[in-house]
Amino acid sequence: MGYQKYDLAPLTHSIDQFLYSHLSSTWAFLAEMTLIGVVFLIFYAVIGLYLVLAERKVCAFMQNRIGPNRVGWFGVIQTIADLFKLLLKELITIRKADKLLFNIAPFIVIIASFLGIAAIPFAMGLHAIDFNIGIFYIMAVSSVGVVGILIAGWSSNNKYSLIGAMRSGAQIVSYELSVGLSLLVIVIYSGTLQLSTLVESQADAWWIIKGHIPAILAFFVFVTAGTAETNRGPFDLAEAESELTAGFHTEYSGIKFAFFFLAEYMNMFLVASVAATVFLGGWMPLHIPGMEGFNNAMDFIPPIVWYFGKTAFVIFLMMWIKWTFPRLRIDQLLNLEWKYLLPINLVNIVVVALIVLMGWYIK
Amino acid sequence: MSEEKKVIVELDENPEYIINMGPQHPSTHGVLRFEVSLQGETVKYLIPHCGYIHRGIEKMCESLTYPQIIHLTDRLDYLSAHMNNEAVSLCVEKALDIEVPERVKYIRSILSELNRIASHQLWWCAFGMDLGGLTCFFYGLRDREKILDIFEESCGSRLLHSFVVPGGLMHDVHPNFKQSIRDFIKYFRKLLPEYDTLLTGNVIFQNRTRDLGIMSKETAINYGITGPSGRASGFACDVRKVEPYSAYPYIDFKEILYTEGDTFHRYKARMDEMWESMVILEKLLDKMPDGNDYTAKMKPVIKLPEGEYFQRVETARGELGVYIVSDGNKTPYRLKLRTPNFSNLFVMNKLTAGYKIADLVAISGSLDLVIPDIDR
Numbered sequence: 001m002g003y004q005k006y007d008l009a010p011l012t013h014s015i016d017q018f019l020y021s022h023l024s025s026t027w028a029f030l031a032e033m034t035l036i037g038v039v040f041l042i043f044y045a046v047i048g049l050y051l052v053l054a055e056r057k058v059c060a061f062m063q064n065r066i067g068p069n070r071v072g073w074f075g076v077i078q079t080i081a082d083l084f085k086l087l088l089k090e091l092i093t094i095r096k097a098d099k100l101l102f103n104i105a106p107f108i109v110i111i112a113s114f115l116g117i118a119a120i121p122f123a124m125g126l127h128a129i130d131f132n133i134g135i136f137y138i139m140a141v142s143s144v145g146v147v148g149i150l151i152a153g154w155s156s157n158n159k160y161s162l163i164g165a166m167r168s169g170a171q172i173v174s175y176e177l178s179v180g181l182s183l184l185v186i187v188i189y190s191g192t193l194q195l196s197t198l199v200e201s202q203a204d205a206w207w208i209i210k211g212h213i214p215a216i217l218a219f220f221v222f223v224t225a226g227t228a229e230t231n232r233g234p235f236d237l238a239e240a241e242s243e244l245t246a247g248f249h250t251e252y253s254g255i256k257f258a259f260f261f262l263a264e265y266m267n268m269f270l271v272a273s274v275a276a277t278v279f280l281g282g283w284m285p286l287h288i289p290g291m292e293g294f295n296n297a298m299d300f301i302p303p304i305v306w307y308f309g310k311t312a313f314v315i316f317l318m319m320w321i322k323w324t325f326p327r328l329r330i331d332q333l334l335n336l337e338w339k340y341l342l343p344i345n346l347v348n349i350v351v352v353a354l355i356v357l358m359g360w361y362i363k
Numbered sequence: 364m365s366e367e368k369k370v371i372v373e374l375d376e377n378p379e380y381i382i383n384m385g386p387q388h389p390s391t392h393g394v395l396r397f398e399v400s401l402q403g404e405t406v407k408y409l410i411p412h413c414g415y416i417h418r419g420i421e422k423m424c425e426s427l428t429y430p431q432i433i434h435l436t437d438r439l440d441y442l443s444a445h446m447n448n449e450a451v452s453l454c455v456e457k458a459l460d461i462e463v464p465e466r467v468k469y470i471r472s473i474l475s476e477l478n479r480i481a482s483h484q485l486w487w488c489a490f491g492m493d494l495g496g497l498t499c500f501f502y503g504l505r506d507r508e509k510i511l512d513i514f515e516e517s518c519g520s521r522l523l524h525s526f527v528v529p530g531g532l533m534h535d536v537h538p539n540f541k542q543s544i545r546d547f548i549k550y551f552r553k554l555l556p557e558y559d560t561l562l563t564g565n566v567i568f569q570n571r572t573r574d575l576g577i578m579s580k581e582t583a584i585n586y587g588i589t590g591p592s593g594r595a596s597g598f599a600c601d602v603r604k605v606e607p608y609s610a611y612p613y614i615d616f617k618e619i620l621y622t623e624g625d626t627f628h629r630y631k632a633r634m635d636e637m638w639e640s641m642v643i644l645e646k647l648l649d650k651m652p653d654g655n656d657y658t659a660k661m662k663p664v665i666k667l668p669e670g671e672y673f674q675r676v677e678t679a680r681g682e683l684g685v686y687i688v689s690d691g692n693k694t695p696y697r698l699k700l701r702t703p704n705f706s707n708l709f710v711m712n713k714l715t716a717g718y719k720i721a722d723l724v725a726i727s728g729s730l731d732l733v734i735p736d737i738d739r
Contacts, residue, residue, distance in 0.1 A: 063501035159382045163404065163720070233495060234567060242390040242493045243724050324561070326568050327495025329721045330404060 164247025531658030590681025
């Protein structure tokens with residue numbers, strides 16, 4: 001296939017071989033770990049900061065405004081300036097707060113989102129860990145974040161924070177089901193949990209096209225549940241500005257607040273990445289079976305562009321929803337999950353099993 | 364304070380879970396405090412605490428002359444400054460038995476209706492934001508700006524105009540007055556449906572507001588709930604209809620009435636009032652006489668004859684009553700204001716008990732409280 005000319009595996013393998021040939025295997029392993037860690041840290045910070053800027057620009061666009069345009073060209077260094085402001089702010093310690101838990105909570109939240117990003121295939125051969133249970137792994141680590149939110153709300157010694165944290169707990173535990181079950185639809189189609197294999201199984205066409213109605217349904221359920229899982233509007237009950245002032249992070253200031261803020265955006269990126277990888281083909285270019293010329297033309301666009309393009313599309317979808325809809329109430333939120341999304345998902349899985357058994361999808 | 368604490372402890376067998384919403388809270392729209400007793404997320408009891416922005420306006424009025432009092436009334440309900448000015452002016456004119464020129468009556472009513480639309484627009488922004496729809500805020504402000512421009516052009520200021528004075532107006536309106544209002548009506552007729560597409564038709568919004576905080580007609584009358592909130596419960600309390608003043612007797616218009624009395628219909632009543640206000644504006648503009656008389660002949664020093672005078676007007680939030688007791692001096696002996704928000708606030712406990720915190724925010728938003736009007 002044409003896209004293989006952009007394969008980055010030789011590059012990563014050559015770095016790997018270079019390290020192992022010049023260092024003892026223990027040191028080479030450690031050097032590799034450090035290298036990947038640093039690369040991810042920089043990637044994380046850059047993506048997080050620019051997602052904040054993107055959100056402000058999209059929100060401004062939705063609200064007939066211009067958005068940040070003073071610091072740098074089109075406000076490109078606005079969020080960096082904001083980050084420095086947050087770094088210089090005082091970290092207020094709350095009297096009668098549980099100090100240890102209060103300080104540990106932002107790290108749990110940010111580590112959970114950090115771990116998830118590691119398993120995403122960004123382009124062909126650009127993949128930090130390729131687990132054979134990749135989807136399962138991402139779901140498992142990303143849901144650890146709720147522990148951090150619960151701890152933050154509990155340890156703040158603030159009633160608003162506590163209500164926010166409890167809401168968040170109920171919400172994330174419920175929507176975890178829908179996220180898992182909607183991904184299961186594509187897992188049944190493709191027969192794999194490994195993300196690299198999953199992407200390669202979409203070489204002829206993306207699963208959202210191949211899997212037709214159940215896949216499209218699963219995609220929308222996933223985006224809805226994913227939005228809920230990242231605590232973003234219209235499901236931002238944990239923060240619910242107009243009700244709980246700022247929810248679980250009311251008492252946090254300075255860089256600890258920034259950690260929560262960054263983690264929210266990275267969770268959004270993670271959800272969008274998974275949606276793009278599982279439903280929209282990840283880094284795989286758009287291929288239509290039987291149209292060789294078109295497929296070859298699409299292959300000229302590098303996989304990394306495809307990956308970021310698709311992720312950006314899903315992120316825009318989530319921002320669009322956030323800046324258009326009013327917020328749900330907690331009982332309506334749980335009703336939506338347990339009475340609508342979950343039954344839809346379960347029926348969808350039975351239908352998919354039948355479709356796969358009968359072979360009624362585009363192979 | 365201890366007195367109130369005792370009340371809440373008696374009402375509440377488990378009193379430790381009490382949160383203070385306010386005085387600094389995003390959805391109380393000012394320095395108002397709700398002491399809310401919760402059971403999980405459910406509101407058990409709510410006590411409103413007001414007085415954080417009490418400035419003693421009624422007492423201050425006792426040492427000011429009548430034209431000076433006008434400037435204080437702006438600061439009551441700052442979103443219906445014209446109606447507040449008009450209330451005091453009408454009361455003084457009633458006491459002096461002065462008939463203002465026809466044109467002045469029309470201009471006063473036109474400005475009141477414009478102010479009503481502007482106030483409802485800002486309410487719409489804030490209500491949307493209370494429910495978490497942050498985009499509403501900018502849509503509403505975009506259109507409100509057009510009205511404020513008209514005010515700036517004719518009255519010289521945008522929010523606190525002090526334009527209506529006893530005997531007439533401060534000065535004549537801008538020559539462009541009629542045309543700019545006609546332009547605004549044309550503009551806003553096109554953009555008001557956008558409000559519906561953004562919020563009214565939204566399924567989340569409907570679920571959040573329908574059958575929520577139902578206020579019966581009896582409750583509305585018992586608590587003295589006036590304005591759109593009262594009319595949504597079927598209480599026909601529009602002072603413009605009941606006791607017409609200024610130019611309202613000359614025109615025919617609809618009183619928006621609903622019988623459901625829930626949050627959604629309080630919302631709907633205000634949305635419909637915006638439409639109706641535009642109809643009223645058109646009728647008033649058509650009938651408004653030409654000329655340039657903007658004030659009646661007034662004495663340099665206004666002294667009311669001894670006695671008691673009362674005048675009520677319909678502000679954007681309900682009925683504003685002005686009660687003046689005069690001892691014949693140039694300052695009133697006592698001036699009492701019956702402000703709509705003060706009555707509207709205290710129904711909160713009755714409406715919110717048993718609902719969730721999120722509903723509390725929605726209900727308080729639908730009552731459209733302006734805090735300086737409560738505390739005076």
